[in-house]
Amino acid sequence: KSVTPAEVNYQAGASPLASEPMYQSSNPKAPAMTQAEFEQGRKIYFERCAGCHGVLRKGATGKPLTPDITLAKGTDYLKVFIAYGSAAGMPNWLTSGEMNDKEVDLMARYIQQDPPTPPEFGMEQMKATWKLLIDPSKRPTKKMNSYNIDNIFSTTLRDTGEVALIDGDTKQIINIVKTGYAVHISRTSASGRYLFVIGRDAKVNMIDLWMEKPDNVAEIRVGLEARSVDTSKYKGYEDKLAIAGSYWPPQFVIMKGDTLEPLKIVATRGMTVDKQEYHPEPRVASIVASHFKPEFVVNVKETGKTLMVDYSDLNALKTTEIGTARFLHDGGWDSSKRYFMVAANQSNKIAAVDAKEGKLAALIDVDKIPHPGRGANFIHPKFGPVWSTGHLGGDSISLIATDPKGHKQYAFKQVAVLKGQGGGSLFLKSHPKSQHLYVDTPLNPDPALSKSVAVFDIKNLDKGYTVLPIAEWAGISDGGAQRVVQPEFNKAGDEVWFAVWSAKDKQSALVVVDDKTLKLKAVIKDPRLITPTGHFNVYNTQHDVY
Ligand code: DHE
Numbered sequence: 001k002s003v004t005p006a007e008v009n010y011q012a013g014a015s016p017l018a019s020e021p022m023y024q025s026s027n028p029k030a031p032a033m034t035q036a037e038f039e040q041g042r043k044i045y046f047e048r049c050a051g052c053h054g055v056l057r058k059g060a061t062g063k064p065l066t067p068d069i070t071l072a073k074g075t076d077y078l079k080v081f082i083a084y085g086s087a088a089g090m091p092n093w094l095t096s097g098e099m100n101d102k103e104v105d106l107m108a109r110y111i112q113q114d115p116p117t118p119p120e121f122g123m124e125q126m127k128a129t130w131k132l133l134i135d136p137s138k139r140p141t142k143k144m145n146s147y148n149i150d151n152i153f154s155t156t157l158r159d160t161g162e163v164a165l166i167d168g169d170t171k172q173i174i175n176i177v178k179t180g181y182a183v184h185i186s187r188t189s190a191s192g193r194y195l196f197v198i199g200r201d202a203k204v205n206m207i208d209l210w211m212e213k214p215d216n217v218a219e220i221r222v223g224l225e226a227r228s229v230d231t232s233k234y235k236g237y238e239d240k241l242a243i244a245g246s247y248w249p250p251q252f253v254i255m256k257g258d259t260l261e262p263l264k265i266v267a268t269r270g271m272t273v274d275k276q277e278y279h280p281e282p283r284v285a286s287i288v289a290s291h292f293k294p295e296f297v298v299n300v301k302e303t304g305k306t307l308m309v310d311y312s313d314l315n316a317l318k319t320t321e322i323g324t325a326r327f328l329h330d331g332g333w334d335s336s337k338r339y340f341m342v343a344a345n346q347s348n349k350i351a352a353v354d355a356k357e358g359k360l361a362a363l364i365d366v367d368k369i370p371h372p373g374r375g376a377n378f379i380h381p382k383f384g385p386v387w388s389t390g391h392l393g394g395d396s397i398s399l400i401a402t403d404p405k406g407h408k409q410y411a412f413k414q415v416a417v418l419k420g421q422g423g424g425s426l427f428l429k430s431h432p433k434s435q436h437l438y439v440d441t442p443l444n445p446d447p448a449l450s451k452s453v454a455v456f457d458i459k460n461l462d463k464g465y466t467v468l469p470i471a472e473w474a475g476i477s478d479g480g481a482q483r484v485v486q487p488e489f490n491k492a493g494d495e496v497w498f499a500v501w502s503a504k505d506k507q508s509a510l511v512v513v514d515d516k517t518l519k520l521k522a523v524i525k526d527p528r529l530i531t532p533t534g535h536f537n538v539y540n541t542q543h544d545v546y
Pocket of ligand 1: 010011012013014051156158182183184185200227228229284285286287288329330331373374426427485486533534535
């Protein structure tokens with residue numbers, strides 16, 4: 001199975017585990033390495049390789065690299081692979097200039113050693129990092145600012161370990177809040193008052209939007225590496241609980257919704273859905289809160305299982321384990337919020353999970369490496385309500401019908417495929433008030449495509465798309481490899497925001513487009529907006545409008 005360069009770039013981000021001390025057992029059969037060489041190998045491994053091959057090298061997007069396999073191949077064979085890559089998607093680390101001869105030799109020897117194991121992270125470790133900065137009794141009892149908090153955007157500043165809170169009405173920065181390293185997502189509590197932010201280093205920050213100047217009120221580290229956070233949304237449980245899932249250790253934790261006090265940790269290690277073999281490192285990918293039951297929907301990547309975790313009694317915890325497909329990644333609700341549509345990206349499938357019945361509704365084949373973000377919902381003139389995804393591995397945009405009541409014959413089938421600008425797409429978006437579907441292509445190797453987005457007219461999907469030159473509109477003179485990433489609507493659904501993501505030492509911007517006219521509406525530039533990537537509108541995130 002081949003992997004595209006876009007996918008490799010996407011996965012090969014540095015893991016915060018690079019700087020963690022780890023237990024190492026020596027392997028007498030492996031080629032000799034000095035302690036210093038070993039440390040360097042470990043660092044490179046976590047910066048370059050762990051995203052695809054896994055912390056324990058059991059394999060995910062990339063092949064397994066455990067010593068039983070690598071020792072049999074030997075140093076010379078492994079060196080060729082590392083240096084020149086493979087058609088299946090292994091990068092050419094030497095010829096691309098990212099590693100030198102010495103490093104290639106070092107890595108070939110390193111992967112024949114036993115994988116070092118990062119430490120576990122249980123209740124004692126979590127509690128030691130937990131900081132209740134402002135006790136709930138000392139917080140405002142009403143909104144103390146004049147912001148229209150429903151229309152605030154929380155923007156990830158990836159390389160500074162911060163989020164920018166931006167007033168969606170005035171486009172002014174309200175505050176730059178310190179968070180974890182390389183923040184991944186922001187999610188809003190059921191009431192819309194609190195924002196939860198998670199960093200790649202598994203630090204969760206809780207921001208109170210009622211404060212005169214919204215800022216952190218609590219923080220905790222829930223592990224050593226993580227990507228997902230959400231809060232309880234079922235009636236009667238609004239703002240009561242929060243949940244965060246981690247990549248390492250493979251587990252999730254349920255916390256108090258007003259303080260982040262950790263209450264219950266659950267491991268995700270276990271058997272895979274297909275071969276039913278033990279996996280020691282099943283990472284927690286997307287998590288959402290159900291609107292139908294007091295449940296969190298937890299998607300476990302390497303086992304290919306969706307866990308419906310009933311939070312009504314944390315001691316007698318009931319979990320419905322739904323077999324879906326490997327390797328689960330990102331997803332979102334259909335417009336009825338009954339079906340969770342999640343990408344099993346290495347199986348090229350979308351799993352539709354029925355949150356009302358607690359079972360798999362369908363597994364739908366799509367193109368190579370679906371990557372929906374939360375996906376985009378709209379009403380198709382013929383097929384009724386559809387949910388859509390773009391792909392990292394190709395230019396197609398899949399429309400999947402999601403209305404088994406009104407459009408039974410189409411339900412959970414891929415009913416149409418649109419041709420977009422190209423592969424390397426990460427996110428797409430529409431809005432109930434909009435007639436448009438916006439599709440980004442930030443990881444496409446062609447700068448013309450990574451700097452622009454495609455817009456489809458929902459009423460005339462056959463007409464093809466219009467291209468919006470978003471990066472050009474940002475008017476950044478020093479150029480560089482800007483990537484336009486993630487369409488996100490404002491609360492009213494009449495404007496769409498995009499991040500123009502430049503290198504850390506270059507100017508970035510946010511570009512706002514008028515949804516009716518598809519014309520430029522505003523450019524937000526500020527020296528503090530360093531490497532903006534994801535951005536999350538409070539209201540739309542709170543109500544799962546996308
Ligand atoms: Fe993401 C969502 C994991 C790289 C921006 N990303 C997610 C989710 C997961 C995930 C599991 C779903 C969270 C949820 O809904 O609960 N992302 C990973 C990776 O493992 C990966 C491939 C490699 C890594 O090193 O982290 C990765 N992601 C990236 C990026 O390079 C992006 C483009 C820029 C960045 O900020 O790092 C990026 N990911 C995002 C964004 C979302 C996301 C903006 C939320 C989309 C949404 O609409 O909700």
